[in-house]
Amino acid sequence: MPVKLIKNNYGKSRVRLMKVSREGDRHELQNITVKIALEGDFDDIHFKGDNSKCLPTDTMKNTAYALAAQTDEIEEIESFGMRLARHFLNENEPVVCVSIDIVEHGYTRMMMDGTPHPHSFTKNEGEKRTTSIVMTRDETSVESGLEDLTVIKTTQSAFAGFVKDKYTFLPETDDRIFCTSVKAIWRYNDPQDATKELWTGVRQTILDTFATHDSMSVQHTLCAMGEAVLNSFPAVGEISFSLPNIHCIPVDVTRFGEEDKKAIFMPTDEPHGLIEGRMTRS
């Protein structure tokens, strides 16, 4: 019974690359993790063990280092990713599609007595800037995003009026803690718009909306954040969110003889709600 390959891709993951850019004494720093995947006409590799069209994944890793070395300045991850994707398409005829995913880990320049230090930084753990590029010889899709940005508000969040069935025991509340770890991905209409400035603007709009929104549910706030971004940034054509509801469960301290002041909570990661949505303009 003959079989066939209906989809394939291969590449290198977790390629770590740090770049230092020096302008006199002042250094800039970029720390990224790159994932490269190629799709193409690779039946012979799979069925015959014939590697004559197979670019080694080790070479893909080297290519990331080589192309990074070709520019002196720190480069937007979207721009670097597109250069990488274009290189693999140009140099490898059997390749029909290249996917590049880049995660950028942020740093904050240290301050010494109010002055920015020229070459010392603290790393911003958690939050990351991301991009996903899918390029064929005909078209290019560029998405930018952020992930692991944990935010919390201690009031102005409710959850009530929901469906009650025989398995529903959740009390309604007009005042709960709302904690989530924002993952957002958006598509620029034009990949050239993918700049740090725009990224920072989208990020701030998400934070502002989270902080000030009168939330009836995670979905409600997700929608408000998407609406705010789409209304503020014409360059953004579409945005999607993945928002875990990191529950902070009120502890009933009256059991322990203490007055209930809505002060003590038990945060928990497991289980958690997960709310996802994608928005665009009508």
Added chain:
Amino acid sequence: MPVKLIKNNYGKSRVRLMKVSREGDRHELQNITVKIALEGDFDDIHFKGDNSKCLPTDTMKNTAYALAAQTDEIEEIESFGMRLARHFLNENEPVVCVSIDIVEHGYTRMMMDGTPHPHSFTKNEGEKRTTSIVMTRDETSVESGLEDLTVIKTTQSAFAGFVKDKYTFLPETDDRIFCTSVKAIWRYNDPQDATKELWTGVRQTILDTFATHDSMSVQHTLCAMGEAVLNSFPAVGEISFSLPNIHCIPVDVTRFGEEDKKAIFMPTDEPHGLIEGRMTRS
């Protein structure tokens, strides 16, 4: 500028459920982690903060516990997942699609002097059995799988004859270590075929092929494993693999004055190759 929601889903993740089935002294044990996601006509939740169609994710969690309690025996995860999906569709008119993902953590019954112990087990860390169910009122898709099954062979694996460009420095080899962590997902033509016996058969076929295949590349072995499963199990309609190439880099001990016996390697997780493919019958 009006916006719209083009996709949405919400639910509960990381619902942990352990079930004990007792038949006289002999106990059976099942430990699963469930993810539930509902899609539907939920515009009012998002745009108006109107939760009247919103089933709380806490209720979804309770439903998993309730439905598990309705059966005495340990149940195949595919069957349990389908019951859960059907419940949410039946009881919630606005829901149009339910996704259920279940991960099952395996256990090995302890042996005491050659006799299986009635109620004590060791946990099999790593390898997991999985299922993904997507159900609408019209159709049901059931996938079964395994993940985190780490395998290694110390010979009978080569990688040579590949593309060399200016960034290629990888030496060709006719004998290398081949280590991967198998993730495989397959679709049964008929969800009723999803039994532990079939799962065990697919798993063993993957292991047998990995062990005995004369590998020219990870792709080559991926293809052989898929071919073997499709040829041996008519119930399987399609299978896909995700295979990280966990590199074991030869250490050049001649630098240290020792003879090179191809004995010493440095395993590394970062970076790693990643080879993926999906196969079906012609």
Added chain:
Amino acid sequence: MPVKLIKNNYGKSRVRLMKVSREGDRHELQNITVKIALEGDFDDIHFKGDNSKCLPTDTMKNTAYALAAQTDEIEEIESFGMRLARHFLNENEPVVCVSIDIVEHGYTRMMMDGTPHPHSFTKNEGEKRTTSIVMTRDETSVESGLEDLTVIKTTQSAFAGFVKDKYTFLPETDDRIFCTSVKAIWRYNDPQDATKELWTGVRQTILDTFATHDSMSVQHTLCAMGEAVLNSFPAVGEISFSLPNIHCIPVDVTRFGEEDKKAIFMPTDEPHGLIEGRMTRS
């Protein structure tokens, strides 16, 4: 052959507690993880299965919530930990020693148009504030610390003049990247000195020294940081550091036909150096 118990402790780990303090509209937030361990005369629990002296670990968890509810303000973790330890000693005669370890996860208040928001925060992932308290009826030891504070400097770090034996191939360098994740623990001469202000001062002194020190090795900078803290804060009697050397390996881009501008590095976590030292006044 009789056996004996020469050491024992038991308790509750990973007790997660979030506290919200409200002063009008302005909220404060504290998120901590508590570990409690009791030592004492518990031979009968172990040898006889007699639990009459055994305080359940579930009760220890409840006690953490109850005692947290007794104060309205956010409390220093050292002060809260000492209250907890004292409670267990006072209420449980068989207990001879209580250990409390607390990790505090930091938050940054969001800014809206330059104004601090009353109740919205971003979480500072990575860096944590810690305390370890060991209390008997006779004495109390309080240590404060920080951990997972990742710092990097892109110059002003050398490593040369070291021992060369037959296994040494590391090149000497007068200019390398220095990256570490600082874990520091210090003992206050008087536990009452354990305030956020002092903690912030110690932290800043560590950062300032890291940034400005002309480093000959990780050890050299560790020593400079310890010296600076001991010289600046008489309240600190002793300080110890655990500093992984997170290697950023220069990539030889000349192999790829690119000019070497010392710009491209490969950060790696595995293997890593680990440098530890404890300092006090002479």
Added chain:
Amino acid sequence: MPVKLIKNNYGKSRVRLMKVSREGDRHELQNITVKIALEGDFDDIHFKGDNSKCLPTDTMKNTAYALAAQTDEIEEIESFGMRLARHFLNENEPVVCVSIDIVEHGYTRMMMDGTPHPHSFTKNEGEKRTTSIVMTRDETSVESGLEDLTVIKTTQSAFAGFVKDKYTFLPETDDRIFCTSVKAIWRYNDPQDATKELWTGVRQTILDTFATHDSMSVQHTLCAMGEAVLNSFPAVGEISFSLPNIHCIPVDVTRFGEEDKKAIFMPTDEPHGLIEGRMTRS
């Protein structure tokens, strides 16, 4: 104000080493992670930045590979660790103490139709074999151990008769699930006794006791396991355990209209009990 260094150590962590031993067609495999730490008279490194006594941690890593290459067979981790420690003491006069920690990841040889395969293995995730060696020029301490061995029994475990104070709400039970992840460390009276056979025997004794013990508490079973090991293995002089109580909380399914058959549980990692004890002969 002068300061001094009262303790220091430095070395290399997470050195990963895989060794393949070939006897004809049949291969043996060993996968270990090594941590090396040196203590000594290193004041000048710290205070003066003088590295003339500093053996680079990169050299320590190379030494692990070199010494592993000197033997053809797979070596007990205790024996390999002692060779490493001895090397650093012999070759480095300023070093006064060497600590070597090794974790060994196990593999299971694959079976093909009932026959052991000569060169293919599955990796045993989770459980690890460990050793900790501390060597000075005067004495050597060798500890062996196992960790991350998760075990569970679904009955024959009780917890009752405990202290009740005002914060105690835990119900007494004469039948609960007992799940833990065993970490055990033991000291051989003579390091030469540290063989795989003995290790396997200690491991099996721990499992047998866990399975058959009529447990009144985690402490009670810890003590029984220690007693069994000390009684069965004269070569073991002392043993300590660290046993998290991985709670499996009964779900009250009567709330959902289902009969309570003590079948449905919610396992949770956070918070968890932690019970530790060390035992020796009287």
